[in-house]
Amino acid sequence: MPQDWLPWPADTAREYRERGFWDDRRLDAPLREGAARHGDRLALVDGADRLSYADLDTCVDRVAAGLAALPVRAGERVLLQLPNRAEYVVTLFALVRIGALPVLALPSLGPAEVESLVRTSGACALVVAQGRGRADPRPAAARIAAEAPSVRRLIVVGDPGDTGGLAWDALLEAGAAPPAADAGSAEEPALLLLSGGTTGTPKLIPRTHADYGYNARASAAACGVGADAVYLAVLPAAHNFTMVSPGIVGTLATGGTVVLSPDPSPTTAFGLVEREGVTITALVPALVPAWLEEAGRTAHDLGSLRVLQVGGSRLDDATARRVGPALGCRLQQVFGMAEGLNNYTRLDDPDDVVCTTQGRPLSPADEVAVVDEDGRPVPPGTPGELLTRGPYTIRGYYRARELDALRFTPDGFYRTGDLVVRTERGDLVVVGRVKDQVNRAGEKIAAVEVEEHLLGVPGVAAAAVVGAPDPVLGERSVAFVVARGAACPGREEVRAALLARGVAPFKVPDEVRAVPALPLTGVGKVDKRPLRERAAEG
Numbered sequence: 001m002p003q004d005w006l007p008w009p010a011d012t013a014r015e016y017r018e019r020g021f022w023d024d025r026r027l028d029a030p031l032r033e034g035a036a037r038h039g040d041r042l043a044l045v046d047g048a049d050r051l052s053y054a055d056l057d058t059c060v061d062r063v064a065a066g067l068a069a070l071p072v073r074a075g076e077r078v079l080l081q082l083p084n085r086a087e088y089v090v091t092l093f094a095l096v097r098i099g100a101l102p103v104l105a106l107p108s109l110g111p112a113e114v115e116s117l118v119r120t121s122g123a124c125a126l127v128v129a130q131g132r133g134r135a136d137p138r139p140a141a142a143r144i145a146a147e148a149p150s151v152r153r154l155i156v157v158g159d160p161g162d163t164g165g166l167a168w169d170a171l172l173e174a175g176a177a178p179p180a181a182d183a184g185s186a187e188e189p190a191l192l193l194l195s196g197g198t199t200g201t202p203k204l205i206p207r208t209h210a211d212y213g214y215n216a217r218a219s220a221a222a223c224g225v226g227a228d229a230v231y232l233a234v235l236p237a238a239h240n241f242t243m244v245s246p247g248i249v250g251t252l253a254t255g256g257t258v259v260l261s262p263d264p265s266p267t268t269a270f271g272l273v274e275r276e277g278v279t280i281t282a283l284v285p286a287l288v289p290a291w292l293e294e295a296g297r298t299a300h301d302l303g304s305l306r307v308l309q310v311g312g313s314r315l316d317d318a319t320a321r322r323v324g325p326a327l328g329c330r331l332q333q334v335f336g337m338a339e340g341l342n343n344y345t346r347l348d349d350p351d352d353v354v355c356t357t358q359g360r361p362l363s364p365a366d367e368v369a370v371v372d373e374d375g376r377p378v379p380p381g382t383p384g385e386l387l388t389r390g391p392y393t394i395r396g397y398y399r400a401r402e403l404d405a406l407r408f409t410p411d412g413f414y415r416t417g418d419l420v421v422r423t424e425r426g427d428l429v430v431v432g433r434v435k436d437q438v439n440r441a442g443e444k445i446a447a448v449e450v451e452e453h454l455l456g457v458p459g460v461a462a463a464a465v466v467g468a469p470d471p472v473l474g475e476r477s478v479a480f481v482v483a484r485g486a487a488c489p490g491r492e493e494v495r496a497a498l499l500a501r502g503v504a505p506f507k508v509p510d511e512v513r514a515v516p517a518l519p520l521t522g523v524g525k526v527d528k529r530p531l532r533e534r535a536a537e538g
């Protein structure tokens with residue numbers, strides 16, 4: 001049987017332990033330690049709910065006991081698709097505590113993606129929240145739970161309705177004795193993250209207790225997050241940026257407070273900044289203009305805010321320069337990836353570096369190379385693909401040995417697919433991409449995945465999806481479609497057909513253009529370069 005995941009080579013792992021990057025603690029350890037050391041301190045705020053470190057640790061114990069009683073066993077996978085609510089944080093750490101692996105699905109995913117994640121992970125349970133109207137994930141989750149052979153349980157935060165699922169509150173109320181502390185190795189996976197992806201089906205990223213914990217703690221240090229920090233989670237909590245850069249895990253690891261925002265609007269967020277004394281928060285570039293505008297007219301006091309992190313896609317230099325003056329705080333650019341590597345501009349970097357680069361690697365043990373098409377290093381100032389390996393960058397995807405051969409070099413470097421320029425100082429500037437992906441407002445869309453769905457739409461004979469520059473989204477997705485028969489389906493027909501197939505709304509092409517044929521390269525592959533040019537011309 002092929003291995004589910006690839007650990008770091010033994011000598012490399014030893015080096016990371018000896019240099020103090022990795023330790024033996026599991027990811028939930030800071031909650032236990034926090035409860036013992038500063039149990040009264042505020043850990044988590046969700047609306048009117050306020051949990052101290054002692055409260056949070058107790059809730060995690062109770063839900064861990066409830067899950068173990070179902071049973072959910074150590075090593076099993078559980079898919080979480082939850083909004084920014086306290087239940088997300090509690091369930092995440094409860095699963096970690098019993099040694100089960102949370103699979104972190106973003107709320108924006110559609111049933112098709114969730115089903116594919118369940119299949120790849122072999123999840124034994126799904127956890128979703130009651131929602132409204134089209135955004136209610138319960139009916140699809142109930143269907144997936146009934147059809148997927150691996151799934152034994154559906155757990156619903158809120159009212160399970162007619163799903164046949166179990167109410168999350170019942171886990172909390174189970175009142176069973178907390179399970180014995182899991183003694184598993186910290187060098188085993190703690191959870192599975194979703195890759196932005198370039199393939200037809202989403203790929204999973206195994207992150208270990210040791211590597212993820214280090215990622216979170218080191219990030220906290222680089223971002224000035226300590227016991228007095230109040231971190232506002234505006235982006236989806238299940239995204240890696242919100243998890244460990246330094247996010248929820250980094251803030252809780254250093255004794256700070258996490259505040260969950262139910263939505264990313266500046267009006268909601270500014271109210272929370274004032275009420276809770278928020279010191280740091282994180283956005284994707286697409287949200288920044290609305291925040292800057294609202295900052296000019298808000299009556300809320302934003303004086304507590306020290307750092308605004310921006311990352312997930314490229315922030316333009318002009319907008320970057322407006323952040324500090326408009327919000328009265330420091331900008332920090334973050335260029336990260338769920339596979340590992342985090343680059344940050346540092347809080348004491350000169351303004352020019354902060355506003356024109358995407359920062360430099362977090363760890364002294366991060367190895368980065370910028371290479372040409374033949375894999376040869378290029379000098380500073382010359383664009384090339386960024387390769388990386390280090391103490392918190394995976395060596396392979398989950399159950400995907402064939403893909404690994406493409407996405408990793410033989411000596412273990414992850415091929416990021418990002419084109420960067422390294423400055424003389426060692427800062428990175430993201431200038432493009434070699435991977436077949438659209439980065440739509442920070443949400444990653446694998447072109448192949450959408451193309452495969454488009455081929456399932458009646459009337460479509462061939463399709464190619466590319467990104468085009470967009471003033472609001474950064475990039476919008478454009479589908480070039482060759483009709484089968486007389487009429488080519490338009491954007492509305494395509495939208496309806498893709499949603500009916502369970503595709504997430506953000507993956508529906510923003511534009512659909514009919515073409516007689518797709519341009520081909522010399523070897524007969526679809527040539528996306530001319531398509532990108534045409535898409536950009538509008």
Ligand code: OOB
Nearest residue numbers: 196240241245311312313314334335336337338430
């Ligand atoms: C973050 O993680 P993912 O896994 O959703 O996406 C990673 C990819 C990168 O390979 C790059 O293509 C793009 O997103 N990206 C950026 C960027 N930050 C990420 N491109 C340009 N400028 C940036 N600042 O997006 C992520 C994970 C942790 C922290 C922050 C972002």
